[in-house]
Amino acid sequence: MTTVVIIVAVVLVAALAFFLVRGRQTGGRGLQRRFGPEYERTVAxxxxxxxxxEHELAERVKLHGSLSEQPLAPGARETYVRRWAEVQEKFIDSPRDAVVEADALLAQLAHDRGFPDGGSFEEQTAALSVHHAEQVDGYRKVHTAVRGQGGTEEMRQALIESRALFDVLLADAPDEPARTDRHETKGSATA
Structure with a gap:
C-alpha cells in the first residue's frame, strides 16, 4: 500500500513540475507569438x-492590453490619407521635412485612435507594440530619422516601413486593411 502512495506522489510531483515548466514556456512563447519582431528587438x-x-513585454500588456482603439471622427480618414499623400510628395524635394511630418502625422493618428499622447514617444510605441507589434518598428525608424540619423535612403526606407502602421491605424478594424491610394511614383517614397 505504501508503494502505491509513493508512486502516486511521484507521479503527481512530476506532473506538477511538467505543468510549471510548460506554463513558463507558454508565457514566453505566447509573448513571442504576440509580439513577433518586437519580441526579438526587446530581447536584443x-x-x-x-x-x-519578457517581463518588460508582460508589463506592456498589463498597462496597455485593455486599451480600446477609438473610431476616427467623420472625415478624419480622408484628411489623413490626403496628408500622407502630401508627405510622400514632399519627400522628393525635402526628405527630412517629409519624415518630420510623417512622424508627427503618425503620432497624431495614434493619439486619435486612443493610444497615449505622442508627447511620450516611448509610452506611445509601447502601447502600439501591444496592439500592432508587426508594424510599430517602421514608426520607430521614422522617429529615429527625424533626429538626423541616416541619409536619404534610410529616410525613404523608414517612410515606406512606417506606412504599414499608418494603414493599420487608418483601418476601421485592426484586421481590415485601410482603403488608401497606393501609387508608386518614380523617385518618391510611396508605399
Missing part, C-alpha cells in the same frame, strides 16, 4: 536576457 535591447525582455 536586453542583451539576450529573455526573462528581462
Amino acid at each position: 535591447r536586453h542583451e539576450g536576457d529573455t526573462k528581462a525582455a
Whole structure:
C-alpha cells in the first residue's frame, strides 16, 4: 500500500513540475507569438536576457492590453490619407521635412485612435507594440530619422516601413486593411 502512495506522489510531483515548466514556456512563447519582431528587438535591447525582455513585454500588456482603439471622427480618414499623400510628395524635394511630418502625422493618428499622447514617444510605441507589434518598428525608424540619423535612403526606407502602421491605424478594424491610394511614383517614397 505504501508503494502505491509513493508512486502516486511521484507521479503527481512530476506532473506538477511538467505543468510549471510548460506554463513558463507558454508565457514566453505566447509573448513571442504576440509580439513577433518586437519580441526579438526587446530581447536584443536586453542583451539576450529573455526573462528581462519578457517581463518588460508582460508589463506592456498589463498597462496597455485593455486599451480600446477609438473610431476616427467623420472625415478624419480622408484628411489623413490626403496628408500622407502630401508627405510622400514632399519627400522628393525635402526628405527630412517629409519624415518630420510623417512622424508627427503618425503620432497624431495614434493619439486619435486612443493610444497615449505622442508627447511620450516611448509610452506611445509601447502601447502600439501591444496592439500592432508587426508594424510599430517602421514608426520607430521614422522617429529615429527625424533626429538626423541616416541619409536619404534610410529616410525613404523608414517612410515606406512606417506606412504599414499608418494603414493599420487608418483601418476601421485592426484586421481590415485601410482603403488608401497606393501609387508608386518614380523617385518618391510611396508605399
